[in-house]
Amino acid sequence: MITKIIYEQQGVSDQEVEVISLLFNDYDEVAEGDIIAEIETSKTVVEILASSKGLIKNSVELNSTIQAGDIIAIIGDSAEEIDGEKDKEVKLDVSEKIEKSISAKALKIAKSNNLTEDDLKKLNITSVEELNEHIKSDMSDNSSSLNQDFFAQYTEQSSPKNKLSEIESLKLAQSKTLPCTCSILIEDFCIEAFSKKHNLYFNNIFPVLASICSDELMKYRNLNGFFHDNKKYIYEEVNIGFTLDADEYLQVPVVHNCEKLNSEELKNTFIELLTASITGKMTISMMSKPTFVISDLSAVGDCFFHTPLLAPYTSAILGTAIDKNTSRLSLTLTYDHQMSSGKEALLFLESIRTKLSI
Template sequence: MKLLQEVYVPQVNANDRSAQIISLNFASGDQVKKGDLLLALEYSKTVFSVEAETDGYIKYFCRPEDEVAVNGLLLKIYDQVCEPEVSSGSLPKTEVGATIFSKAALELIKAKGIDKARFANKGFVSRDDVLGILGGEKGVEKKANSSSVDSNLVETKKISHSKKLEIDYLSQVQSANMNSAVSIYLDVEHLFKSINQTLTLKNSLLPLIIFEVSRLLLKYPEFNAYFAGEAIAYYKRVNVGIALDLGDGLKVVKIKDTADKSIGEIEAQLLEAGEKYIDKKLSVDDLTGSTFTITDLSAEDITSFVPLINQNQSAILGVAAVDPRLQRVLLTLAFDHRVTAGKKASSFIRELKERIKSYTLKNLPEDADDKFSEIKSEKKQAKCYLCLKSLKEDQSLKGPGLIKVITHDGREEFICRSCLEGWR
């Protein structure tokens, strides 16, 4: 009997250390075909289904409603019908048992009158963890700062002595929280006009921001990195993660190798990710491995917010909503102060702003050799269909350019800003 596939509970995010079995779609011993959905797992923020990678006979190692720890065995697929195992009695399973409290933690819990139930499913609770609860958000989870390092993905460089001193100094004050943030306003006047003409997603800065952030990350590798105890681990690739919440909980979806992709390609992947989200088809691969995160709350009419940095990353970019009156949007870069510092973060976000601004139609270079150049030559001949003002004339009048509209009789036409606003 040959083993063809085995499936363990995947780690899909930093917080969930176990998943619950929602349903088993077959019975042990059943024949399954490649592509069959074998079982569904529920994490705190996502539902995940497991597909057969091959034809064969299935054997489950879990039951519905079981809580199985990350890395716990879920199922195996063999090339023949599998007999029930003779020698081994109980299945190898990782138990989730009662929380173990250190003596010092218990004393503190008693002294402060904390409810022990707050530590349910924590495994080990030390005095620091209790202090963490007392101190607010810090503690229990956050201790694991010195993350493990996989040298296939990252390259590490030792932290300098002076930086270590700074970390030590700051961490005494900040406990586990060593994050800081910088914000900048981005003027979006004229910007959407050019973007909307070329991309499917209207009034969205996201593809452009992903595109430019990815290139900036090559220039500022410390934002494509994370703090790994004695060293900084630098990712070898740029995979921007997008925090998406389309009604089914927050998920960070990875867009792979964004530094090597065009805006069009990035947008296509972004749309695909959205579809997958809605169809609940996001795979583990989609949900893991991002190296920098962008969270876009522009649809939420938010003026400003400070996003939280994901595990094994050093920074996150928050995009707030466009102020309709002032035509500007607040970009906020939150960063891990142990990896970088405020000045670098300021340069990063300032440069990002400048780069994005360069896309306003009037700033497009004469011979830009990307997607915009085609549009430009076509549009150069364009005229406002009402006042017949040409693009060139609009430019000489320091106007914003022409806007594409669909007329009442269904034609696609250009209109100038004056005509559009009724200043005619």
């Protein structure tokens, strides 16, 4: 068994002392209590004693200066044992290891990203720059793999060849999500007047709604993504699909990149898609990659609430219904609770309400 004899600081000014004598040679036998060395402190000469018996090996040179915590000698049971031991060990840390503390700003930003101080410590983040790096990589981690396997199967999924596969894909979508709904009612909504004001095609409010949703989805990004494999995926673009009940199956033409279109352009694209549908010229690409869907039943007739199902690879769908008798417009958001929350859904809807009333 190895015993280390360590110099412990004697007095306030004795962090550094001189070894003025070594009383044994290497591999000599010592008994417990033997004086093995003498050191000179600021006040006097101090005798260092062996704390156990055995063979000694000196770890310091005669007349050398040593620091508090340095090993003076080691004592072991055999020569092999003491040879094997590393003599220049790590010094006793007299001062606490100075940790670089987390900056207040990093703490604040972390909090708003649902990260605690402990999280930051584990991630070894102390500055805002490091934190931002982490947040960015967290997000891009998600988006990088988006381009790989997913869109391949995704594109296929969005063009069901028959009702059965449509049902299958919808079932799949629901099973991977935790769908919840949230609704708001907009009173005194006169579709006639609204249509006139916004110059709507067939009283269809999609272009106006899509334009508003596109803006709001840039803020409520959790509603413009999907949950997969325990991770949140957020789309960078906003592609809004609208449901059209065609003869054989549900068609969902998509206005791509709504975030880049002004309301005029959006409306025109919508009309193009509508025309394509009516004239039977709908293509797969026109229906590809919706990031968000608006489902409107008002073309069919009056209705109080309409709670649609989530489309595959989306986290929210907006169902609209108009009751002309009571002049009400209801907006229902079905959302994936793994991506978002009731609070967010309601805030999103309320923003739409505010913008509709302008």
